[in-house]
Amino acid sequence: MTDSAFEEAGPTPTGGPDSEVPDWELRFRAPRVSLPGWAREAPDRSLFVSNATGTFELYAWDRSTGERRQVTDRPNGTVSGRLSPDGEWVWWFDDTDGDEFGVWRRQPFGGGADETAVPGLAAGYPSGLALGRDGTVVVSRDTEEDGSTIHVRRPGEAETTEIYRHRQSADVAAISADSSLLAIEHTEHADAMHSALRVVRLDGSTVAELDDTAGGTVESGLLARGFAPLPGDSRLLVGHQRHGRWEALLWDPLTGEQRELSFGLSGDAYADWYPDGSALLVLHSFQARDEVYRYSLADGELTRLETPPGTLGGAAARPDGEVEFLWSSAAEPPRVMSTSGRTVLDPPGPKAPRSVPVEDAWVEGPGGLVHALVQRPAGEGPFPTVFDIHGGPTAHDEDGFAAGPAAWVDHGFAVVRVNYRGSTGYGREWTDALKHRVGLIELEDIAAVREWAVSSGLADPERLVLTGGSWGGYLTLLGVGAQPDSWAVGVAAVPVADYVAAYDDEVEALKALDRTLLGGTPEEQPERWAASSPITYVDAVKAPVYISAGMNDPRCPIRQIENYVSRLTDRGHPLEVYRYDAGHGSLVVEERIKQVRMEIRFARDHLPTAREAGSTD
Incomplete structure (x- = not known):
């Protein structure tokens, strides 16, 4: 598709007081773009995701020509x-109707026919891809038959070589600048919440191990954030939870040398390399909001970079030192911006209407203070x-733009989003609890926030909707069964409903996570699995x-x-x-609008009116 076609794509309604299209639909339809990535050796060549045609797809962007x-x-x-590092190829994953099972394909950056990127490698669930500057290809995949496997194809070779296999989950996380070393994140120790690291050569032989769960009491996960960007520099940037x-x-x-970096920040700090290797770009996530810093490796100086209050959906440093980031807040739609103040990439078509800002609520719960984000409609x-519960479970709600809550x-609904125990962003103990x-x-934390919402006068206790998708959908079904007197309506999207049957049918990596969460298989821990399964409580709904x-x-x-x-x-x-022909959610805008319309209609049809509920609004 040409540049002009991209500019012409997208919905035509502009919204406003005379528009027949409501603002809530326009927020979904408004074209948006992801934070562009770029080729390491050809930084003018970028790749981003956009819904400009009504479906989220990949787009190539030549910055030199526009x-x-x-x-x-x-x-x-x-x-x-x-x-690819040289910018010559766009790699993309090809599955069937959202089932996440497939193969990698590639297409020339300038356009042309797609081809199988790794001939001879059977389909699987993708768990990692590393592309070396010299043409080395490393693919990790999961299958029910093989577990996790990692495959290497060196320059000039027609076929891949398997260098790793294990029943527990693993993936290739990084390749060194000279393509001599690979970093593998694995859970061979059977703790799927806390990965260990292994660095290997391209033949699979081990160079070194780093495992914070081995022989200790601290369950600290490790993440490989990338090797130093300079050839000959073998340092690996690692994320850890030791403190x-x-x-x-x-x-x-x-x-074997390790150097812990102290940023002195209150929340989680995720670091990535500047392209010249002289500094780190640090994304600081704290209490559902983000900010970004530059950390000099030479002198340890930490410098805050100017970004608006809200959430960053990613940030990256360009070769010239400029930092690009995807920013939004609950009230303001997303924009791809730069620390220079310019708009980096502006999607075509009308802009999404604003929404209302979030308020912070801190509620005393059984495990400590629970952070909730609240949006209020007009009126008293x-x-x-609506208690809109996030998925994950290891994720968190944030002060970012979300068309669903809006x-x-x-x-006319108030929306409460709860960062319950299990959420990220509030420390390792909160996540692991x-x-x-x-x-x-x-559900205990959600109940505490529910009690606050009612007692504070925000929420009508007779008109409470519990909703969420994925893990949030699971908590919705569990909640309407385990807390049947608390909720007037339950709206669950792509949920876990029968935990044992879900375990039998889900992908291997999720089976490993479930065993970690529940301390074993359904046969080993039947009481825990039953206590945590929505179907156990179905007759109480x-x-x-x-x-x-x-x-x-x-x-x-x-x-x-x-x-x-x-x-x-x-x-x-x-x-x-409602059953639809897709996977774990839909990437088609009109399908998503249809689902939200049905969810809201169902809730309104089954909630009592204000008069029936005895409310004063």
Whole structure:
């Protein structure tokens, strides 16, 4: 697709008081772009994701000419892509209708036919891709038959060589600048929440190991953030949790030297290299908001770079030292900006309407202070209130633009988002606290925030909606069963509904995570699995339930959802189920709008009116 086609793509309604299209739909339809990545050896060649055509697809952008070209065009969209270091090829992952099982393909940067990127390598679930400057290709994949495998193809070779295989999850995380070393994140120790690191040569022989779970009491995860960008420099930038939050260290696997870097920041700090290797770009995440710093490796000076208050959906340093970042807040739609103050990449078409800002609520919960983000509609409360629960579970809600919550607000609902125990961003202990009492821990924190929302006058206790997608959908179904008197309606998207059946059908990496969370398999820990499974409580459900499910979902497979649906149906319980031909969610804008419209309609149809509920609004 040419530059002009990109500029002409996207929805035509402009919104405003005379528009027939409501603002909540325009927020979904408004074209947006991701933070562009670029080729290490050809930084004018960039790759980004956009929904300009109504489906999220990959686009190539030549900064030297300004040309932007659509690379992929598939019915269910494409978001997984990578540029080769020389900028000559766009790699993209080809699955079937969102099932996440497939192969890597590639296309010339300037356009042309797609080709199989790694001939002879069978399909699998992608778990990592490393492309060397010399043409080396390293692919890691998961399959039910083989577990995790890593394959190397060196320059001039036609076929790949398998250098790693294990039943536990693993992936290739980084390749050194001279393509002599690979960093592998693995969970061979069977703790899927805390990865260890192994650096190997291209033949798979081990150079060094780094494992913070071995022989100690601190369960610190390790992440490989990338080798130094200079040939001959074997230092690996590593993220660690040794002191209770994400920080950084430099590890030289050839010498064994480790240098912990102290940034003196209160929250999680995620570091990446500047292209010349002289400094690190540090993204600081604290209390649902982000900021960015430059850290000089020579003298340890930490300099804050100017970004607006809100959330950064990524940041990267260009070769000239300029830093580009994707910024938004709950009230303001996303923009790709630069520390120079300019707009880096402006999508075509109308801009998304603003929403309302979030307020912070800190609520005393059974495990400590729980942070919640609140958005209020116009008027006086108490309001019908949506508890929109995030997925993950190791993720968190933030002060960033989200069209879903904004849609509920536009329809007169207050929205509360809870960063329960299990969420990231509040320290390692907070994230790890959900082990063994999975789901029940999160619901305790949600219950504490619910009590605050009612007692503060924000929420009408008779008109409370529990909703979420993925892990949030799981907590929704668990919540309406384990807390049946707390919720008037449950709206669950792509949920875990029958935990044991989900375990039987899900991808291997998620099986490993479930064993870590629950302390073993369903056969080894039957009571824990039963206590954490929504289907255990299905006969106690009182609230009408809406469920949407992707027919090709490998993460929350359809069979276990049908088991739950059958149990509710047998009871004659108020239930609506929407099944669609995609995977773990949809990349098609109109499909997403359709789903949100159905969710809001279901909630409004089944909630009592303000008069019926005895509310004053």
